[in-house]
Amino acid sequence: MELPPRPATFNFHGVCMTEIVTSNWDNVQDFKAKPDDVLIVTYPKAGTTWVSYILDLLYFGHMGPERQTSIPINKRVPFLEMAKRTLPTGTETINQLTTTPRLIKSHLPVQFVPKSFWEQRCKIVYVARNAKDCAVSYFHFGRMNKSQPDPGDWNSYLEKYMEGQVTYGLWFDHVINWWEKKQTCSNIHFTSYEDLSQDLGRELDRLCTFLGLSPSAEEKERLKAAVKFDNMKENKMVNYSTVPSMDQKVSPFMRKGKVADWKNHFTVAQNEKFDEVYKQKMKNCTLKICSEI
Template identity: 40%
Template sequence: MSRLNVTETFHQITFPGHLHTQDSLRYAMDFQFQDTDTLIVTYPKSGTTWMQQVLTLLFSRGDPTLSHSIPNWARAPWLEQYYCPDVLKASLGPRIITTHLPYSLLAPALQGSKAKVIYVARNPKDVAVSYYHFHKMANFLPQAGCFGEFLDKFLDGTLHYGSWFDHVKGWTSQGRDKLNFFYITYEEMWQDMRGSIERISTFMQCPLLAEELNNVQRHCSFSCMKENAMVNYTQIPDEIMDHSKGSFMRKGKIGDWKTIFTEEQNCMFDQVFEAEMQSSKLNFIWEPPKDHGPVKSLKSPMAMEKPILTAA
């Protein structure tokens, strides 16, 4: 299945036809979750691959065999992509499932479920930059154009997978109160990987020994994942993902948006962010500290006092 130039529109959101069909999207909406399932939820380029790796290593208690022998999309398939049913039929044990779908589409399927839901968010300026670079190498996504044009589409919510604002608000303002839900940010994982793994293992009710924790931390580091062919997407043919135009595992940093945003674009972004997120309690970290010490949380323009952590 190639369909590289096909766009599927589903509930007024566009999706790349290379991976999605009307049938696969309806399958996701009607999916029967098991109470033992773990669902990773992200907007694209927000730490999806990272969390897939963490959970794989957590379930294997730090043994890297699976994470170095099975591609991440086979270990933790995307629910809305066409191949997911076949992967899940062949899976053994507790299932890890991934999705980029908004809460509004998956809420009916998750209603009453005890499945664990892990939502990973990332500051949207870095998301926009990472997504822009991904568009430049992914031949199944529309051409990125210049960054200014791309940023306008990001802020308008007209890119594939819809609005970042609707996505993060939907899951964190509605899903967290109704689901077995855990919220963590890309930036938290970046600044304290070990502490983040410990929090995730507690939520998953999967305590680790010190040696196991060390192994999980080692094999889900950015440098390790960048060299892992089961994670870095180098197995994908160039006709689908042109590796000459960039690397899937690009930088993995906080604050990369500052290398491309103009002052005018930054001001425009902040205005839209303030308007869209005025009722949100979320905090975001926009850049690392200059002294390379512990990262301090910089409140989003209209954030409330306390960030959401977990709601089980």
């Protein structure tokens, strides 16, 4: 089957977007959230699948192996704003879910989140990842995912990324605005890829406290084993090997799962320039994310 051409980006209410994200916009904005929905939000390539899988196991790990071995993670945790022409939209897929709570993922900047999530006071889990590793991971994702704009070479991609000329816009805007929203909104739980990598047990406990869950010690150990990067990479229901638009021969969807892989991509000059931009953009933000652990 011949795949459609790569999408182009365009300015959408001040944020760089593609049609795959915006073509179901009215239905996204009018989406009716339920009070027990849990929304997982990230800037792209910040650990979305990892946290989706953690939450799916926390809520539904007890349901027996069939769910875990026969339903891909992107069907268990649908992508709210996704609207590929040949597939049901994200909103349609969510509305067909029969499990409670509904787990939903999104990359939306805070200003684009449908108002029903705020009205229903849904729990929102936001995951941040350091800007440099996000850039590297997003670049490789663009190379392998034909439904993403062509990233070009690494040098030109990094320039676009620093200018916010990638889908979902500027990393800085996304993370800062969500961090600021969290300061006044108690139903947002903020964690980071780095914190999860450094101490999964601690972050799991924080998540469970936020979600009001109390898994047994045995369930936690089972979950921690299942969500190890190497196990997820081999798991066909989690590694996106069922998605035709992703060419895993170009680059695997689950690539390295490491903190500070950016050091293998950034030149000294690129790193210095990026640090300058970072210092400027983050100067008024209290959020600290380490770029190595």
